[in-house]
Amino acid sequence: MAKITYIEHNGTEHQIDVKNGMTVMEGARDNGIPGIEADCGGACACSTCHVYVDPAWTDRVPSMEPMEEDMLDFAYEVDSNTSRLSCQIKVKDELDGLVVRMPERQI
Structure with missing residues (x-):
């Protein structure tokens, strides 16, 4: 399990424990975190779960x-x-x- 910090565009922070094997998007969706829409449900068929990975973590997330x-x-x-x-x-x-920030809006 990993504690993920999701930061909304307005600066509001949410720290969530996310189970191993889930995705960062699923952690946000399942916990009602605003700013990640996930229209395709995680199929990599849209861009509505776009986040900015904190620079301290960019080399530590999978390629x-x-x-x-x-x-x-x-x-x-x-x-x-x-x-x-x-x-x-x-x-x-x-x-x-891990810390991720949401953009002002999703397209």
Whole structure:
């Protein structure tokens, strides 16, 4: 299990314990965290779970696959260093303490 901190665009923080094997998106969805819409349910078929991974964590999350990179083309205000789709980040013990920020809006 990992404690993930989700920070809304307005600065509101939510610390959630997310079970290993789930995704960062599922943790947000299952706990009613605003700012992650997850329209496709985690199929990497939209960009409505876009987050900015805290710079301290960018090298510690799994690498991005080409499909995720393609879907980020549709996301709002992508940052080439920190933008990820939260449905593609699987939670594991090593991600305990992960911090993600939500964009102003999802497209």
